[in-house]
Amino acid sequence: MKLQNITISRLQKLLLNRKISPQEITQALLARIREKNSRVNAYLTVAEDEAPAQAGVADKRLGKGDGACPLTGIPLAIKDNICIKGVRMTCASKILEHYVPPYNATVIERLSDQGYVLLGKTNMDEFAMGSSTENSGFAPTRNPWDTRCVPGGSSGGSAAAVAAGMCAAALGSDTGGSIRQPAAFCGVVGLKPTYGLVSRYGLVAFASSLDQIGPITRDVRDAAILLSAIAGHDPRDSTSAPKQPPDYLSKLGQSINGLRLGLPKEYFAEGLDPEVAASLEAAREVFSRLGVQFQEVSLPHTDYSIAAYYLIAPAEASSNLARYDGVRYGHRTSKPKNLLQMYYDSREEGFGAEVKRRIMLGTYALSAGYYDAYYLKAQKVRTLIKRDFDLAFTEVDALLTPTAPSPAFRLGEKVTDPLQMYLSDIYTNSVNLAGLPAISVPCGFTANGLPVGLQLIGPAFGEDRLLTIAYAYERETDWHTRRPNL
Amino acid sequence: MEQTPKLTVADVEYVANLARLSLTDEEKQSLTEELARILAYIEKLNQLDTAEIPPTSHVLSLSNVLREDKVAPSLRREVALENAPQAEAELFKVPKIIE
Numbered sequence: 001m002k003l004q005n006i007t008i009s010r011l012q013k014l015l016l017n018r019k020i021s022p023q024e025i026t027q028a029l030l031a032r033i034r035e036k037n038s039r040v041n042a043y044l045t046v047a048e049d050e051a052p053a054q055a056g057v058a059d060k061r062l063g064k065g066d067g068a069c070p071l072t073g074i075p076l077a078i079k080d081n082i083c084i085k086g087v088r089m090t091c092a093s094k095i096l097e098h099y100v101p102p103y104n105a106t107v108i109e110r111l112s113d114q115g116y117v118l119l120g121k122t123n124m125d126e127f128a129m130g131s132s133t134e135n136s137g138f139a140p141t142r143n144p145w146d147t148r149c150v151p152g153g154s155s156g157g158s159a160a161a162v163a164a165g166m167c168a169a170a171l172g173s174d175t176g177g178s179i180r181q182p183a184a185f186c187g188v189v190g191l192k193p194t195y196g197l198v199s200r201y202g203l204v205a206f207a208s209s210l211d212q213i214g215p216i217t218r219d220v221r222d223a224a225i226l227l228s229a230i231a232g233h234d235p236r237d238s239t240s241a242p243k244q245p246p247d248y249l250s251k252l253g254q255s256i257n258g259l260r261l262g263l264p265k266e267y268f269a270e271g272l273d274p275e276v277a278a279s280l281e282a283a284r285e286v287f288s289r290l291g292v293q294f295q296e297v298s299l300p301h302t303d304y305s306i307a308a309y310y311l312i313a314p315a316e317a318s319s320n321l322a323r324y325d326g327v328r329y330g331h332r333t334s335k336p337k338n339l340l341q342m343y344y345d346s347r348e349e350g351f352g353a354e355v356k357r358r359i360m361l362g363t364y365a366l367s368a369g370y371y372d373a374y375y376l377k378a379q380k381v382r383t384l385i386k387r388d389f390d391l392a393f394t395e396v397d398a399l400l401t402p403t404a405p406s407p408a409f410r411l412g413e414k415v416t417d418p419l420q421m422y423l424s425d426i427y428t429n430s431v432n433l434a435g436l437p438a439i440s441v442p443c444g445f446t447a448n449g450l451p452v453g454l455q456l457i458g459p460a461f462g463e464d465r466l467l468t469i470a471y472a473y474e475r476e477t478d479w480h481t482r483r484p485n486l
Numbered sequence: 487m488e489q490t491p492k493l494t495v496a497d498v499e500y501v502a503n504l505a506r507l508s509l510t511d512e513e514k515q516s517l518t519e520e521l522a523r524i525l526a527y528i529e530k531l532n533q534l535d536t537a538e539i540p541p542t543s544h545v546l547s548l549s550n551v552l553r554e555d556k557v558a559p560s561l562r563r564e565v566a567l568e569n570a571p572q573a574e575a576e577l578f579k580v581p582k583i584i585e
Contacts, residue, residue: 326571331571332571339581342581344506363505383540
C-alpha cells in the first residue's frame with residue numbers, strides 16, 4: 001500500500017515497531033501535498049515548518065517507548081476554523097486573512113498532548129457556511145474523484161485531503177452536515193458527534209447551538225481513534241457535557257446480529273437520486289446478512305427541518321459574526337471616515353456573498369416584530385423535530401439513511417441558487433437540530449465513479465453504537481479502500 | 487408570520503444597517519430577491535400548529551454551569567494586541583468618536 005493512503009491504525013503499528021519514523025511519513029505527505037494540492041486546493045496553509053519539528057518531537061517520544069500515545073507521530077489536517085496558536089487561521093474569509101490565533105482550541109491541546117503532527121489548515125466554505133466549499137473566500141476545493149465536481153462542504157478541504165492522500169486523517173466541523181456530506185462526496189468516513197461531546201473552545205462560532213467538531217478518516221476504526229482523542233468534558237466550554245466518554249474502540253468487531261435499524265420513510269422519498277437509492281438498497285442487504293432487523297419509521301417533521309435550520313443557524317450566525325468589527329482583530333477598511341463607517345466598510349469588504357446573505361437573514365429573523373414569527377417559531381419546530389427522533393429511538397437502535405440526496409455535483413451548478421444549495425442538506429441538518437450523533441460511511445459508487453455515502457444516526461451519546469454498526473458494515477465491503485486516481 | 491410583508495429594498499437597507507453592512511446597490515437588489523425567496527420557503531413552518539409546543543434553544547439540559555472561582559492567567563496585553571489592525575500605547579486604536 002502507498003504510504004499516502006495509510007490509515008491511522010496501520011501507521012500506529014509501523015511507528016511503534018519503528019518500521020517508519022514520524023519524519024518519513026510527514027515528509028511523504030508533505031511531498032504529496034506539494035505535488036497535488038494545486039489540483040485539489042484542499043489546504044489553505046501548509047505547516048512546512050511546524051510539521052517536521054513536531055515529527056522530530058514525536059520521534060523522541062516513540063524512541064522512549066513509554067511516552068507514546070495513540071496519535072504520537074500521526075500527521076493530521078485541521079479545518080481552518082479551529083484555532084492553533086501561532087498558525088494563521090482564516091475561516092476561508094478575507095476578514096480573517098491575516099489572523100494568527102494567540103491560543104489553542106481544546107481539541108488541538110488534546111492532539112498536541114498526544115504528540116500529533118500538524119500538516120496544515122484546510123479549505124472550507126467561508127465561516128463554514130455552505131455545502132460545496134465554493135464559498136471559500138480564496139478559491140474552491142475540488143473533488144479528488146473528479147476535479148470538475150465539488151468536494152461537498154463546508155469541511156470540503158478536510159474531506160478532500162483525506163481522500164487525496166494528503167494527510168492520515170483530518171478534523172472538520174459540522175453545523176448542518178458539514179462533516180458528513182463532504183465525507184460522502186469524497187468517499188471517506190465522517191462522524192458528527194453528539195452536541196456537547198467535543199469541546200467547541202477555540203472553534204470559531206457559526207451557530208453555537210449546532211456546531212460540533214468531529215473526525216474525517218479513511219475508515220471507521222480511525223474515526224473511533226480520533227474521536228477518543230478529542231471527546232470529553234471541557235470546563236472552558238459551558239455547553240460541554242459533563243460526561244466521561246466510553247471506550248470507542250473496545251466494541252469494534254462485536255456482532256450486530258439482532259440489532260434494529262430504522263428506515264425513515266421521509267428520507268427515501270421524492271428527490272433521492274436513483275443511484276444513491278440503489279447503493280442504499282445494496283447496503284441494506286449487507287446489513288440483513290449481518291442479522292440486522294429493518295423497520296420503517298416516520299420522522300414526520302423532516303420536511304420542515306431546512307426551513308427551521310435556515311432561521312436558527314443564520315440567527316445565531318448574525319449574532320456571532322457581530323464581533324468582526326475591525327477593532328481588535330481581522331480586516332479593517334483603509335482610512336475610515338469615522339467609527340461607524342469603519343464597521344460598515346470593514347464588514348462589507350471582509351465578508352463574502354453567502355456570509356452576508358446569512359447575516360441579513362438572521363438579523364431580519366431576530367429584528368423587532370419578527371422574533372416570534374420567525375426565530376421562536378423555528379425553535380418550536382426544532383422541538384417537534386427532536387421529538388420525532390426521540391420517538392423513533394424507542395423502536396429502533398439507530399437509523400439508516402442516505403447522507404446526501406445526490407452524489408457530488410459540478411462546480412458552479414448550485415452557486416447561483418442559494419435555496420437549491422440549502423436543500424442539499426436535507427438528510428443531515430435535522431440531526432444537528434436534534435443534537436444527535438451521526439456517521440457517514442462509503443457505500444458505493446455511481447456509474448461515473450463518484451462516491452456514495454450512507455448515514456447512521458444514533459441517540460444522544462450513542463457514538464459507540466454507531467461506530468460498532470458502521471465497523472460491522474465496513475468489514476463486509478471494500479468501498480472505503482478505493483482511492484481516486486489523481 | 488401569518489401576514490408576511492413583501493420584502494422591499496427599503497427593508498433590506500434597514501436590516502443591513504442593523505447588521506452594519508454597507509451593501510452596494512447591486513447587492514441590495516439581489517439580496518431583496520434572494521431573501522424573499524428564502525422567506526417564502528420558510529413560510530411552510532406556518533403549516534404547523536405550535537401553540538402548545540415549547541421552544542428548544544439548546545438540546546442539552548444544562549443550566550447555570552458554574553465553576554470554582556480560581557485565579558488563572560489571561561492573555562498578556564501584548565499578545566492580545568498582536569492581531570489589532572491598529573494599536574497604540576497598549577490600546578486598540580480606532581477613529582475618533584467624539585468630534
